[in-house]
Amino acid sequence: MNVSTNSVKRFFNTKCYLAKQIPRNLKGKSKSSQEWLMRQLADPYVEKAKMMNLRCRSAFKLIEIDDRFKVLKPGDTVVDCGAAPGSWTQVAVDRTNANRAKESNNTGTVFSIDLLHFHAVPGATVFCGMDFTTTTAQQRLREALAGRQANCVLSDMAPNATGVRMLDQENIMNLCYSVLRFALAISAINAHLVVKLWANGDVSKLEKDLGRFYEHVKRVKPESSRSDSAELFLVAREFKGLERALKASKIEG
Structure with a gap:
């Protein structure tokens, strides 16, 4: 696979993704389904x-x-939380050489x-079929790690939307903190963490909490993230x- 940002940009500079596709079989579909299909067909990242x-x-x-941040490297042990349908796992496998696609002594390990x-x-x-937030699921991951420490923990998880904004924001923040607690327990020194969330008033608090345990924390909106998201x-x-x-926290306190 070996996909880089430069290869993505080269793709978008070509004309191959500009051809408009006419959606078919829209009859009988709801308005929201039609809008989703139109958006998918117009999205160059879907085609890529x-x-x-x-x-x-x-x-x-x-x-x-x-x-941009080099959070994955050959030989790393990675845990991908909320991995379905597996696209982040594909990237992690490729970039850690967990699939042994490259001749190297650095062969990574990826758990999803x-x-x-x-x-x-x-x-x-x-x-599959396991709720990451449960003690049982996290214990299974620890057993699979078999004493290894993670070099990177990834989370693209999001809760099912309820339509109630405050509740949805609270739910995704709870997911983020669940991932953070797990990462603190199984990560190696100098490991990295990437979590998804939705813009809300509690983002700054999470940033501050992450800053207690990690040297650098950055808020990122990738170009491939839809502008209306x-x-x-x-x-x-x-x-x-x-x-x-924890020692630093006591000193600051």
């Missing part, structure tokens, strides 16, 4: 994902983040988990380690 054999367009968000069932990704260990990502780099972070 198909061309690159990526499972969905969200892969390009992680590609952009990794090209999701409540939904999705097809296996070559080079990754996949746990409230999603953003927090990229936390270089885990300080619990002992050092």
Whole structure:
């Protein structure tokens, strides 16, 4: 696969994605379904994902983040939370060389988990039908790690929308903190963390909390994230380690 931001930009500079596609079989579909289909057909990242054999367009968000911040490298151990349909796992496998596609002594390990069932990704260990937020699921991941520490924890998770904005924001923040607590328990020193959330008044608090445990925290909106979407990502780099972070917190307090 080996997709970089530059290759994505080269694709968008060509005319191949500009040809308009006329949606068919719209009869009988709801207005929201029609709008979704029209948006998909007009989205160049959807076409690019198909061309690159990526499972969905969200892969390009992680590609952009990794090209910029270098959160994945060959030989890394990665945990992908909320992985379905597997596009972030595909990127993680490629960039850590977990699929042994490159001749190198640095072979990564990728573990992916999701409540939904999705097809296996070559080079990754996949746990389907498991709710990451449960103690049982996290224990399964720890057992699979078998003493290894993670170099990167990824989360593209989002809760099912209720339509109530405040409740949806609270739910996704709860997911972020669940991922953070897990990452603190299983990460190696200098490990990285990437979490998705929706813009809301609590983002700054999460940034501050991440800053207690990671050297660098950055709020990111990838180019491949739709402009009308409230999603953003927090990229936390270089885990300080619990002992050092807690000691620093006591001094500051």
